[in-house]
Amino acid sequence: MHDSGNFLLYGSDMEVVWATFQFPTNTLLVTQELGPDKILYSSKSDDDDSAGNFKLWMQGDGNLVAYPSKSLQMAKYFYWASHSTNRAPDVSLTFAADSRLYLANSTGFTVRNLTEGRLPVNKTTLYRATFDVDGVLRLYQHQMGTNGSLNSNVLWSAINGEDRCSVKGACGLNSYCANKDADNIACLCPPGFDFVDPNQPDKGCKLNFSNSDCFLKGANDNYMISTLENTVWERDEYEVLTPVSEEACSKACLEDCYCVVAMFRDQTCFKPKLPLRYGLKNSSIPTKSFVKVRLTSTKNVITKKIGKELLITGVVLIAFSLVIFASSGYLIYTHQIWSLKVMTSQDRPPDVLGDINLTKNLDLSAPDDEIILMDWVQRCYEAGELKKVVGEAEVNLEELEKMVKIGFWCVQTETDLRPTMKQVILMMDGTIVTPPPPPPPNSSANN
Template sequence: MSRQNDTVLSPGAALLFSTDGRLRLHSSTGQVESIAKTNQKASVASMLDSGNFVLYDSSWNIIWASFDYPSNTLLVGQKLGQERVLYSSISEADSSIGSFELCMQSDGNLNAYPIRSIFDGRYVYWSSNNPHAERNSSLNLAADSRIYLSNSIGLSILNLTEGGYPIDAKALYRVTFDVDSILRLYQHQMGLKGSSNSSILWTTIHEEDRCRVKGICGPNSICTINDADLSCICLPGFDFVDSENPNIGCKLNFTIIEDCFGNKGNADYTIFPLPNTLWEPSEYDILSKSSEEACSKDCLEDCNCVVAKFRDQMCIKQKLPLRFLRRNSSDPTKALVKIRNESLPNDLPTDTNVVITKKLGKKLGVVGVVLITFSIIFFLLSSYLIFSRQIWSSKINTRQASSPPDVVEEISLRSFTYDQLVIATDNFKEEIGRGASAKVYKGTLAMNGGREIAVKWLLNMVEGEPEFRNEMKIIGRTHHKNLVHLIGFCSEGSSRLLVYEFMKNGSLGSLLFNARERPSWNERMRISLEIARGIHYLHEECQTRIIHCDIKPQNILMDESWSAKISDFGLSKLLKTDQTRTYTMARGTRGYVAPEWYKSNSAITVKADIYSFGVLLFEIICCRKNMVLSAPEEEIVLMDWIDRCYVSGELRKVVGEEVVDMEELEKMVKVGLRCAQTEPDQRPSMKSLILMLEGTIVTQPPPPLCSDASV
């Protein structure tokens, strides 16, 4: 019954079914809002097993149902009728209407558009393309996971998926128009004791094709995908409208009209070519039977031309802004962008040799010499690499052809065959852990003297392939006593497995929350310091700076001597040598995620890990989870409760009867509260935190927490 664009409810809100048959929402501030708008009086309200919340009249007729008001998701038995819409959300944390809509149109087709466009075929970035389209069609989800379009009498006219998955109480299915504007089919396999394993069964657009979504990047910016990350970059000669919100788009960083028509007519411009670049047509002049050189020259001499498109001897001069820019290696269209010489970019992520065409064809001779020199260097380098690769390949006795080449070239790890891991795990007999997209099995390497290992098998390769490559790249480069050691991998067919050293004593989460006896205060302080040192290595000492992005107790493993080691780098983010921040989609675990992840287009830095460490530190102090719904109301959110106890001078409450050094406790709490600041700049570096934990420097009182610090 989630409704998009509703504000998030604060604690204390209640849904009431009144005696006059009305369903009302009472906020904690005393505001009352009607939820089910119906002229009939309801006698009974019921939540059905399907997830449909319904109201009945006195004759047991349904007069209102939540299934009739979908937001971004369809459940089994729910339908999206003619001219009804699913909206994407702003973010995983904010369910307000985002930038895209999926519409069941009156012509019988299901189409996805950017919201700011009109319902016009040229703005559709995905369509069902129903060959049997009929009016009054609807989108449906069947109990066996089949997604289909049906006509007005309920007969199926087009299957989007074949279905055929189990129909039982342990398998739940949903179709969601996700934050990134892609429709996906999810399966939730319910296990014992409330556990669940989620996987993606089908998606309208594959991960590597997400730039096909029109409007995912703003005007004058190009959509690019690097591994699992989607980024928006400006055209050369353009800057972000808002550097904190790169998805908004870009603007010219010079005023060409003043140069052209004013007293600066001698300003020198350059044409920067971008091959294989597509965008929405917006031409104002077309020259036929042109060459690329003539097109470049014509744009340079045209005061109104900033970008021209060259294809098939056609020179098409474009109006700004340019929308829906993306790269397509199979398309011959080349963008010719006019920029000032001093604005020539050095780091634009393109695999193209930069060819500069000067005004009126100057310096062509120099360009020719440069190209010839480059060709010779390229030939010699290629010959060396081919020779080196042949030598290297002869030394490897594995199925290297099926391994991810971009990963293997960057790190040195042992490559296992699938059969070797089947033998090592006794056909994956002993499961020791699982997550949303992976299972972990215990094994033994007979050839290494019976060394115990943990084998992580990524189950859902729609999402798992980027995680597999990311974890190999990141942890394969790290060497620190407080990071788990990655031994090797298996990439064979569709199987993706990672082989780690075995951590005999499980996770920190089990030690804190499930152990019969909590670890001593001194042990907990030692563990906190070990985790801090591991994170500091990732942030400052590693060859490539790393943001872990998922610091939590379940990702801290304990070895045989009870030393803490950070694990699970599948969501981590590598930073370039000179990079301090990045823009990426939200990732991590709710409750440990820093507030900036929930802010649209907000820059992410290593300070996101600092926030997560603060939450983890509070859990270590109190040996309880950050969110416990069964706790007294004022103690449900651990961070808020500790903050109130600190402010009121009642810190003894947070450790109960346990004997602890109160000065140490106050220091630990102050460190945690400094980590939990809403603004990243107010959080200290991990190096400073280590000095505070060691007592080398005095921990200053933290600023007050903002109201959204515990999000």
């Protein structure tokens, strides 16, 4: 075990058959080299030394380059390079005895200096070059005190300041990197996305809504565009529009069911595929990103606020919609028959209760029963007895009444009377007051 930190294994002929300096992991010590086509891997975490998210490759062309560990060694994936001007084969990254970190070829010729060196090296002053967890190569100095204390500081860093977000893969899929301060970065989710793991923001983000209804007529009313300034993701688009304005780019994404994010720069609109990769926000980036957000993404807030009653009354509203769209023609034809059933029905039909308790098994071949359901809820509402609708369930009756009122507005036969999706959301959230609705068509109130 040498003072340099190199651990060697000798054969019987005193030849070195194995040495730790020949197989570096994430750190170089003084006099150690990273030879041609050798790689340093960052650690997974400060507590886990297994291979992490980044690799530093001493390429065969003489250039030292950093990549995300899971990417190919292609020019579009690198995020830092030594940019050696005098490239040559057989170049190594060398850590000299005077703490100088440099690139040199097999003859000892210096291709490029990364640090100046010429620092004191003794038994109390130690140096190491480490490819850190965050994918940045740094030179450290350690001063050992007489009482066993250790003082460490960074002498050089390959990437500094705001450029730290240029590390591809610093934040996970569908997220973007932003600088918190000179020493720290933050991984953030764009609008419409949530963290995969809130306790580990660098794991990335996921969509918090499904756009499965996007292809329905008029579905654009369910979405809006949120803008992120100076924010960009990897160029991996399925469509490019040019020349276009900002407004045209935003509208093109809003009207495209396959688009979640559009990036605009120099009159060009890029529509990247999901998942988004290598996102970053930097004041020097001229790209503006448009993110499509579903208006009903507020459902999480609504659900927490309302609780079980939203789920129960939601079933009632679905039943109303099925009645309107599946049975409207039949209702006109059977008006007289239906009126007779209403007159003879009881306040609480025994077969209705099963439908309310989340069965959703409405028999469209027998619309008269569904009409009874709708009429029964209407009569409970008018009599101030909506508690009957949910039976023994513990609900907020004020919220329940609001949801039922919204439901009646949504099933008006006059389409002009029906609220837009945005108005429905605002009523559900309590932003606007829900007025008392007119009675639904063919209800007992009209007879």
